Amino acid sequence: MSIPMTSAGEWRGQGTPLYVIAEGQVHGGVYVGGGHGLTYEDPYVEYFDLPRDIEYARLYIPMWNYNENDWIEVSINGDSLGKKNIPDYVAAWGVADYVYTVTDTIRPGMNKISVTYHNTNGAPYCIVLAAVYKDPAMPQTRYWIAEGNNVLSHVSKKDSADVIFKGQVPEEVTNATLWTMMIAGNEGEVDRLYFNSHLVGEDVGRRKSGAYFDLDRWDVRKFLITADNTVRFERGKEEYLHPFNAVLAVEYQQDMGDDFLEMYTQADPTKSSIPIPVIIILAACILFFTYRFMRKK
DSSP states (O other): OOSOSSOOOOOOOSEEEEEEEEEEEEEEEEEEEEEEOOOOOSSEEEEEEEOSOEEEEEEEEEESSOOTTOEEEEEETTEEEEEEOSOSEEETTTEEEEEEEOTTTOOSEEEEEEEEEEOTTOOBOEEEEEEEEEOTTSOEEEEEEEEEEEOEETTTTBOEEEEEEEEEOOSOEEEEEEEEEEESOOTTSOOEEEETTEEEEESOOSSTTSTTEEEEEEEOGGGOOSEEEEEEEEOTTOSEEEEEEEEEEEEESSOOSOOEEEEOOOOOOOOOOOOHHHHHHHHHHHHHHHHHHHHHO
């Protein structure tokens, strides 16, 4: 089973397909880090050692078992960002993601990020930070940051999800790095990750970064193409899999125009109706327990 064995929330739909929330070019680099799995600790704390001159930073707090009236409160270096009641993305049986732009809140060096929460039977899966930093002494890097929460599941028959990093890159680059973050994977339920149709990983979602949490870094330079690079998450044998993030950074051998940062409007959460297979399963369960109850009378 690919979800914690506690009471789940109501069905929240297929969720939001991953999309690019920010992209750009920078003399500098990209930082992606975080941890540490579902533990039910409160407060939930993670530390981030960051470079100077952060140009853009996005913070992600995936949560298990969201229901109405739940809330979280994030503090960065002791300063509260206030309580947040409604997640930015939610899918399936209450798997949610609370997202913050924290460019002006974090600082160079060590940062302590803590989360307190009200959530019956639920808790954070992790705290993850994606940041872009400037350093004029470094080569120019082209980057894309994608986010969302689109459940791949056996009951809804959704088996894959793609993210397209639109734009041109030169044929000759120094390196290309892909980061992916997924929730709810299980070891042995073999999923697959592709970059431009090339297999880069199998059984990626196996709780290696913590319970129900996988944050990975991939060298994809040899698979890079000159336009519209694509990453695909395939569910495979996983019962449930939630791709949350994909970040691509391509370091140029020489400058390709001016540095820039483009930030896009955040998507509204997609709340679809309950898929027919889910309805069938729920109906079968109701009939089964009704039958057992009537036999006992």
